[in-house]
Amino acid sequence: MAANKSALLVTIYNLWVKAVSCLQSPLLLVMRLYWGGEFFQTGKGKLMNLDKTAGFFQSLNIPHPHLNAVMAGSTECFGGLCLLLGLGSRVLTVPLIFTMIIAYVTAESDALHAIFSNPDKFVTATPFEFMLTAIIVLVFGPGKFSLDSLIARLWFHKKATT
Numbered sequence: 001m002a003a004n005k006s007a008l009l010v011t012i013y014n015l016w017v018k019a020v021s022c023l024q025s026p027l028l029l030v031m032r033l034y035w036g037g038e039f040f041q042t043g044k045g046k047l048m049n050l051d052k053t054a055g056f057f058q059s060l061n062i063p064h065p066h067l068n069a070v071m072a073g074s075t076e077c078f079g080g081l082c083l084l085l086g087l088g089s090r091v092l093t094v095p096l097i098f099t100m101i102i103a104y105v106t107a108e109s110d111a112l113h114a115i116f117s118n119p120d121k122f123v124t125a126t127p128f129e130f131m132l133t134a135i136i137v138l139v140f141g142p143g144k145f146s147l148d149s150l151i152a153r154l155w156f157h158k159k160a161t162t
Helices: 002-022 025-049 048-057 064-085 089-106 107-112 119-123 127-140 147-161
Strands: none
Touching: 002 107, 025 064, 025 127, 048 064, 064 089, 064 127, 089 107, 089 127, 107 119
């Protein structure tokens, strides 16, 4: 009798895990669409206001402020667009993460130094959600609803039929 109950619990648990796992790709899609769009808009803003961005970078004592403004803006704009589409996701999230680390080091250094003493300050800083999304997509991939997934399906289908 106890064995039957255990087997039933295991079956119910496995069904629950399978059902919840179906939410992985939709969640990744929503995260990519929202934060990819935010990266794109932020990067586009930097590129369209390059002198203002370079001036801000100069005020933070970032070397070569104009060059770094172009690099940060381009990374966020084009990396964000690719993140939004789910294209090259596991490669392009690396420069996005690096850009957010630099944002922490330069523009949000107080929040970075408070990572252990005041974690709320760290997680409410502007770069946090951008970086968290990029890390999640790097680790879990873009999900089934992405160009990466479509390309993989077409590539492997084509290889399987040849």
